[in-house]
Amino acid sequence: MRRILIALAIVAAPALADSDLPPAPLADTQLPDPKQEAQAKALMETIRCLVCQGQSIADSNAELAGDMRAMIRERIAAGEKPVVIRAWLVRRYGAWVTYEPPLDSATWLLWAAPVLLLGLGIFIARRSFRRRRA
Amino acid sequence: MKDSTKWAPLIAFILLASALTYGLAKPDNRNITSKMIGASVPSFTLPPAAAGLPGLSSAELANGKPHLVNIFASWCVPCIAEAPQLKAIAQAGVPVVGIAVRDRPEALARFLGRNGNPFRAIGADDASQVQMAFGSSGVPESFVVDGKGMILQQTIGPINPQDVPGVIAAVQAAR
Numbered sequence A: 001m002r003r004i005l006i007a008l009a010i011v012a013a014p015a016l017a018d019s020d021l022p023p024a025p026l027a028d029t030q031l032p033d034p035k036q037e038a039q040a041k042a043l044m045e046t047i048r049c050l051v052c053q054g055q056s057i058a059d060s061n062a063e064l065a066g067d068m069r070a071m072i073r074e075r076i077a078a079g080e081k082p083v084v085i086r087a088w089l090v091r092r093y094g095a096w097v098t099y100e101p102p103l104d105s106a107t108w109l110l111w112a113a114p115v116l117l118l119g120l121g122i123f124i125a126r127r128s129f130r131r132r133r134a
Numbered sequence B: 001m002k003d004s005t006k007w008a009p010l011i012a013f014i015l016l017a018s019a020l021t022y023g024l025a026k027p028d029n030r031n032i033t034s035k036m037i038g039a040s041v042p043s044f045t046l047p048p049a050a051a052g053l054p055g056l057s058s059a060e061l062a063n064g065k066p067h068l069v070n071i072f073a074s075w076c077v078p079c080i081a082e083a084p085q086l087k088a089i090a091q092a093g094v095p096v097v098g099i100a101v102r103d104r105p106e107a108l109a110r111f112l113g114r115n116g117n118p119f120r121a122i123g124a125d126d127a128s129q130v131q132m133a134f135g136s137s138g139v140p141e142s143f144v145v146d147g148k149g150m151i152l153q154q155t156i157g158p159i160n161p162q163d164v165p166g167v168i169a170a171v172q173a174a175r
Helices: A002-017 A034-044 A063-077 A082-093 A108-133 B003-025 B077-091 B105-115 B129-133 B161-173
Strands: B067-072 B096-101 B121-125 B141-145 B151-156
Touching: A034 A063, A034 A082, A063 A082, A063 B129, A082 B129, B067 B077, B067 B161, B077 B096, B077 B105, B077 B161, B096 B129, B121 B129, B141 B161, B151 B161
Parallel strands: B067 B096, B096 B121
Antiparallel strands: B067 B141, B141 B151
8 A cells, every 4th residue: 555655656756847837728728719729729829837847838738838828818808919928028028939930140041041041952953063064 | 164164163162061060069059038138127917926025016026125026836846946046145145036937825935934935025926927028938037127117137047056146246236
């Protein structure tokens, strides 16, 4: 019996990392207005969960992700624009929190890379075709 | 083809492979530092989280005295380990105030009874909204706030015994 209890305690220990408060009302409840809910959902899918750092808050079961979803739904329901909410989060956690990286001095190469690589490809192809013809 | 161009792809590959290996081998830093350092405390008002202690608002953090704001919870295990350090910091004369994330009054009272109460005020942040406004992503985290309500420093994770003098010095320097 004691062994079973110890084993149970080991298995159940990670549960201690969560509070025993229920999720915030809007964490897992859709907004009544489908248009607003669609806006909120689209934003949630591009915000990174701060606890499970590879998931979006739309996919994460972490409590903080639930509270972030609730915050987004509340603000959208109050008429705030998704761009403003994203900017609010980026101001606090950095551009890292969004899956849509803004264009700045650190990310310009990311945005320019497809064009640059395509240009390089065209350049190499033209040179090698010209050589073959000659 | 010239000799130099023949080797170019191999050299490019080696450079890319070593850059990627370096990136993979470098230890991962999962701490998310708040970008609010250097900015004013976001405006908030939180109700009291425990009987007998006042709640917390951003106005009180700008009352002319520096504070240590500890974001914690009774359900957070590292917060228990941090309690003696917070006690030492409070005994050194630093006003320590708390933000209790997703907590219940009775659980918080039990936590304070067992681990001691270094807090002058504790606000109840039931939906992590103020935690988010600080740019904090977990418990425990501590922020040094100066007398005008400016956030100066963030400690992610528990304050360890060796960190105590540094935190006291940071709050005293914030005057």
